[in-house]
Amino acid sequence: MLVISLVPDGTLLGALTTGDMSDRLSTALSLTPSQFNLIYNAFSFAIAAMFASALFFFNARAQVGQKYQLALLVSAIVVSIAGYHYFRIFNSWDAAYSLQNGAYMPTGAPFNDAYRYVDWLLTVPLLLVEAVAVLALPRKVARPLLTKLVLASIVMIATGYPGEISNNLTTRMIWGTVSTIPFAYILYVLWVELSKSLVRQPSAVRTLVRSMRLLLLFSWGVYPIAYLLPMLGIVGTTATVGVQLGYTIADVLAKPLFGLLVFAIAITKTKLDQDNNGLTDELGHAPELDVLPTPTQS
8 A cells, every 4th residue: 555645846755665666756754864964965065166156257257358258257147046046945955844853854844846947947048158158169150059959958947847846757757758858959969069169179278178078968967867766766765865966966066167167268268369469360269158259250
């Protein structure tokens, strides 16, 4: 017999019985102190990482050339938005549980995991702007590409959310599969375009672009793994901790760390421009971080 303990939508506190493995996630009643504190501290770390990197990116704009400042501004906005939402997620998690008799029991207040999807709806398109900004593409190529990627990201997030909040494994699997299609398209396009851009990069920048390509693949790859945990037999409080920890790690890698790579490319290109006496139209000119070229650029 399957017993379902109801908790607010948006949680993933699943615990499956052997008689209903394929249909439904039931909910766990409590978290151990170590489980609760692991996620509590992970959220706290994410808040600190997001806001600290925002301060850095806003101030670092003065250290790079003008044509690279847009990318750092986008980086700062991304981590600022993410920091705000992690603050809300942190407060929601803290309010959802209270320590009772050595265990953290649900208080009845909902843990609102929808904050993540609101955050992704805003930050993922901006992250794609950053990614496209490191490509040596003419405007007539960059703009259509960015339009396609942004639309794909919106579809990916919108279709992933119904599965995320569902307690039904079949529903989760269906929406997860649909969401994977634009997800795979985005990663494929970014990988291909970053690979193509390598031949146009100065040697000092190629290693950074390769690192960015690998970081995109690794950090974005964490999201579907966390999403799939309940469908892989990892259930109960283990699934709760795994999903929240996985998403948090992926966000820190994909936002502050990705932004640091953008800064590294920007500062390297600035130094190369200075060494070339500002002759950016010669010697391998590649406005990697300039999504919107100035009228004098091709």
